[in-house]
Amino acid sequence: MAKLMVLTLLGLGLALFRDHRSSYLTRMNAFREIKPVELPNCKLVKGIETGSEDLEVLHNGLAFISTGLKYPGIKSFEPDKPGKILLMDLNEEDPVVLELRITGSNFDLSSFNPHGISTFTDEDNTVYLLVVSHPDLKSTVELFKFQEEEKSLLHLKTIKHKLLPNINDIVAVGPEHFYATIDHYFVDTYLTSWEIYLGLAWSYVVYYSPNEVQVMASGFDFANGINISPDGKYVYISELMAHKIHVYEKHANWTLTPLKSLDFNTLVDNISVDPVTGDLWIGCHPNGIKIFSYDAENPPGSEVLQIQDILTEEPKVTVVYADNGTVLQGSTVAAVYKGKLLVGTVFHRALYCKL
Ligand SMILES: [Ca+2]
Ligand SMILES: [Ca+2]
Numbered sequence: 485m486a487k488l489m490v491l492t493l494l495g496l497g498l499a500l501f502r503d504h505r506s507s508y509l510t511r512m513n514a515f516r517e518i519k520p521v522e523l524p525n526c527k528l529v530k531g532i533e534t535g536s537e538d539l540e541v542l543h544n545g546l547a548f549i550s551t552g553l554k555y556p557g558i559k560s561f562e563p564d565k566p567g568k569i570l571l572m573d574l575n576e577e578d579p580v581v582l583e584l585r586i587t588g589s590n591f592d593l594s595s596f597n598p599h600g601i602s603t604f605t606d607e608d609n610t611v612y613l614l615v616v617s618h619p620d621l622k623s624t625v626e627l628f629k630f631q632e633e634e635k636s637l638l639h640l641k642t643i644k645h646k647l648l649p650n651i652n653d654i655v656a657v658g659p660e661h662f663y664a665t666i667d668h669y670f671v672d673t674y675l676t677s678w679e680i681y682l683g684l685a686w687s688y689v690v691y692y693s694p695n696e697v698q699v700m701a702s703g704f705d706f707a708n709g710i711n712i713s714p715d716g717k718y719v720y721i722s723e724l725m726a727h728k729i730h731v732y733e734k735h736a737n738w739t740l741t742p743l744k745s746l747d748f749n750t751l752v753d754n755i756s757v758d759p760v761t762g763d764l765w766i767g768c769h770p771n772g773i774k775i776f777s778y779d780a781e782n783p784p785g786s787e788v789l790q791i792q793d794i795l796t797e798e799p800k801v802t803v804v805y806a807d808n809g810t811v812l813q814g815s816t817v818a819a820v821y822k823g824k825l826l827v828g829t830v831f832h833r834a835l836y837c838k839l
Contacts (some may be wrong), residue, residue: 508681511705511725512772513751518785521806523825526837528811531581532570534562536828538600538653538754541821545574546632548613549581549828550598556621556673559778561832567598569615569628569637574821579836584630588639591626595619600653600709600754602662603630612659613637616651621673623651625692627660647690647697650676653754655710655719657738661693663700663719665707680706680725689721691738700740701732709754709817714762718743718795722752722766729755729764731794746799750787751775754828756819764791767817767828770806775814778831783809788818788827804839811835 509515529536532551539549552567554560570581586593599616606612611630616623624644628637641660652667669686670676679686688702689710701707706724712734713720719732719740727748732740751769758765766789769775774784788805804818805827812835817828820839827835 504682507683509773511683512776513727513749513769514771514773516749516771518770518787518806518808520808521803523805523837523839525839526811526835529572529579529581529826529834529836532834533832534560534565534567535830535832536570536834537598537816537830539817539819539826539828539834540601540603540756541574541819541826542603542605542611543759545821547572547574547819547821547826548584548601548603548630549834550601550615552597553599553830554597554618554621555599555830556676557776558830566594566596567617568596569598569601569613571635572826574824574826582635585634585636586628586639587636588628590642591639592619596626597621598626600651600665602654602656604656604659604661606659610659612640612656614654614656614660614662616654616664623648625651625654625662625664643692645690645692645697647699648692652707653709655712657712657716658693662691663710663712664690664692665704665710665721666690667706667708667724683725685726687723689740693738696738698738700738701730701742708752709766711755711757711764713757714759720755720757720764720794722755724751724753724769725772727751729766729791729794746791746794746801748789748801750789752789753815754817756817758820761792762794763820764794765789765804765818765820765825766791767815769814769816774809775830783813784831785809786812786815786827786829788815788825805835805837 687704709722768787
């Protein structure tokens with residue numbers, strides 16, 4: 485009898501494991517192959533070799549790029565070097581990148597591990613750069629003031645909070661006010677791997693301000709990118725493992741209510757919003773398995789989606805660029821400025837194209 489019980493439990497366990505295994509492979513989009521979509525006028529950006537996970541373009545064409553991310557389960561090509569913030573001027577014919585010097589007495593450069601970024605421009609045109617960092621794999625938001633003349637970032641403040649344990653990306657709505665995606669619930673990496681494998685969907689979105697911090701949306705299977713419409717009325721959230729982009733209505737008290745979701749056949753990462761048209765530009769991972777188990781012989785591909793008219797009944801989705809990993813591996817972000825497209829990746833390169 486005892487043997488039968490053990491066998492039954494073992495059988496049930498195996499069946500459950502098989503169910504989760506197949507659902508995990510579907511969530512990872514493990515069987516997706518890439519059909520290349522090429523752009524004629526592209527080149528790799530010189531000086532970017534350790535990733536460009538997130539980037540944001542200011543209204544004047546200056547782009548901030550975060551480079552050198554170390555993230556559990558993702559290969560780093562320079563695991564012992566701190567990350568940096570790069571600047572690129574998209575107005576130039578042949579733009580190059582420049583490392584922004586970081587100043588401020590209390591900032592530890594050696595553990596800087598930049599991930600998602602966002603900017604906020606004040607009424608007096610002061611530009612604040614907010615950067616998610618993972619010093620010793622913890623999560624902070626580092627607040628900087630951009631000093632354009634000096635080509636430097638003045639560190640103003642480190643923000644930490646118990647509701648902000650594993651931040652992926654942020655969208656600034658004030659100099660120290662933002663929404664953040666918390667991409668997984670557990671801090672312990674062993675528990676995190678089970679959380680992701682089982683698809684618990686305990687990832688959430690927080691609103692942070694110096695006097696109020698609150699969870700505003702939850703139940704995501706890896707909330708990743710976040711951004712806001714040009715009129716500030718809608719917040720867009722990408723749910724990586726569910727292959728969805730969610731549109732939320734933002735209210736005066738900063739709460740969010742779900743409006744609609746769009747489904748894709750790719751793992752959606754960071755979201756950029758074209759300030760002129762309101763179009764969404766998404767850096768995507770066609771096959772998640774290739775991201776989490778990097779193999780140079782069978783590299784992850786890249787995919788860039790453009791979503792037009794997202795608020796209408798029939799949004800238009802275009803695959804603007806797709807590559808099998810020969811040129812660009814692990815695209816995380818794409819942004820446009822005056823007919824130019826800049827695509828960042830989690831591993832090494834970045835691509836710059838004329839559309
Ligand atoms: Ca961002
Ligand atoms: Ca991201």
